[in-house]
């Protein structure tokens with residue numbers, strides 16, 4: 001059985017926590033897109049971890065954790081992440097890396113940084129992890145697959161060819177020092193030695209695992225609204241964040257994905273630029289940011305303060321639909337217990353009309369939030385394990401959201417810990 005765990009919003013919904021939790025009953029966990037540009041924060045028996053490239057199943061001895069072909073593979077970063085886990089007492093995880101994954105090159109990070117500097121105030125809010133240059137090269141067919149590291153002569157010739165192109169841009173657009181092809185080749189040989197123990201024909205491995213009836217989790221990064229096709233283009237990421245892409249980024253048949261769990265955050269947060277209709281500011285935002293997540297809403301990779309907002313039912317309903325969500329996990333509900341009342345954005349006003357369907361970016365820029373306000377529950381809810389034990393106004397909030405997003409909420413997360421979860425309708 002394959003289940004995808006994906007974000008229904010702008011990312012940072014708590015996918016890492018849900019994945020870590022569900023990995024207990026899973027055999028294989030796969031990252032299928034993105035790279036080290038976003039982070040998952042996980043709190044479990046070993047402590048608190050911010051994972052960037054490793055799948056969130058690495059904390060169990062019984063799981064196989066896979067970097068799928070769709071990922072932007074930063075090899076030294078991955079090695080460092082494995083090392084830091086082991087150093088903190090986590091048993092060395094079983095890891096496989098797809099031989100079709102492409103390598104995030106040192107110059108991708110440089111190009112990302114130079115381009116952000118060139119764009120200055122008009123930048124997209126990149127995390128400077130090299131993700132956009134990486135995917136641009138992949139689709140321009142000048143990327144490097146892991147498998148190519150093991151083909152010496154061809155590699156040398158390709159490195160020279162690619163450097164020629166990159167150096168024109170470095171010299172004339174960015175006015176920066178050129179790349180030395182020989183040094184780059186040496187780096188790639190080092191990369192080869194680092195990944196060799198992990199390299200695998202992942203789609204063949206998964207094909208066999210499916211025949212053997214294994215439980216497989218696809219772990220998404222970011223959320224629906226950051227998808228390059230269906231999100232708030234161009235303020236999006238460079239690889240698809242949708243469950244459907246899980247089939248491609250892992251190498252499995254699409255019809256094998258039976259369950260799509262959309263992780264939905266009980267309020268809104270976003271990083272980077274782009275329209276954010278239910279955004280709040282000032283003291284109201286500061287308070288939610290301070291109380292939010294686990295220890296405040298600051299990016300796990302960049303430490304940047306996240307933009308905050310009320311729950312956006314228009315964006316989330318669309319986010320669930322475009323994911324094809326079969327169920328939703330509502331997270332960080334415990335954070336909202338301090339509020340007297342909770343505004344929920346139930347519509348967008350665009351050019352004097354009320355809109356319920358999430359618009360394209362051009363129209364989104366004109367949208368103003370239409371709120372409905374629900375009463376708060378004014379108490380803490382951590383430690384509660386049964387849905388019926390939640391305060392009535394809290395249940396009203398959950399059920400209001402469930403109706404709005406048109407997706408059954410089967411899990412309610414009321415704390416960052418692995419066991420802080422309330423199952424519903426099961």
Ligand code: GDP
Pocket residue numbers: 007011012013014015016017038039040041042043222292293294300331332333334335413414415416417
């Ligand atoms: P991801 O990228 O979707 O995995 O999300 P992040 O890890 O970036 O952000 C989620 C943050 O919220 C992390 O700090 C989690 O520890 C925390 N978190 C997840 N679920 C809950 C919850 O139900 N309650 C609280 N208070 N924090 C949560």
